[in-house]
Amino acid sequence: MSDDNSELCWTVKLDWLNILIKLNLDGISQIPEYKKEKALKKITKSYGPEILMEFEPEYLEELVAIELGEIMKKELSALARQKEKMEEEIRNKVIPFKKGGIVRIDPNDLKNLKGNPEDMLKYFYKKFLGEDDDDNDEDNDNYKEDDNTGYYI
Numbered sequence: 001m002s003d004d005n006s007e008l009c010w011t012v013k014l015d016w017l018n019i020l021i022k023l024n025l026d027g028i029s030q031i032p033e034y035k036k037e038k039a040l041k042k043i044t045k046s047y048g049p050e051i052l053m054e055f056e057p058e059y060l061e062e063l064v065a066i067e068l069g070e071i072m073k074k075e076l077s078a079l080a081r082q083k084e085k086m087e088e089e090i091r092n093k094v095i096p097f098k099k100g101g102i103v104r105i106d107p108n109d110l111k112n113l114k115g116n117p118e119d120m121l122k123y124f125y126k127k128f129l130g131e132d133d134d135d136n137d138e139d140n141d142n143y144k145e146d147d148n149t150g151y152y153i
Contacts, residue, residue: 006049007041007044007049008040008041008044008049009049009053010044010049010052010053010055010060011040013053013055013057013060014057014060014061014064015057015061016028018058018061018065019061019064019065019068022061022062022065023065023068023069023072023076024076024079024080025079030075030079031068031072035068035071035072036068038071039064039067039068039071040064042067043063043064043067105127109123110123
């Protein structure tokens, strides 16, 4: 057991947060302990503990990340597929704005709603979907309106 600890003394230089970032993982618990040990022992066997102690920590982290990537190939690909699927679901659930993502809200319109939640929801629904009936009346007006009176989301 003491031989094993002396061979892995170079691991004190490792910053596991950098390794997790290189592997696109969220936490250290996503790497099984036996796979960590397997990767560290394989690197130690390839280079030797004395040579590994001379390497810079960044290079050691890169070595460990590459080795763990090889050992955890299945888990990393499954995790990547899961993240892609989640991003696609989010994109499908979010309603895109028809007018480029900027919605003008007039505070006077909110005063007219008098705090009624149902009317406010209808108002915001119309604003977000671009079905703005009030702007049609304003198109016929002869004066130019300044946009300093409204809020933008």
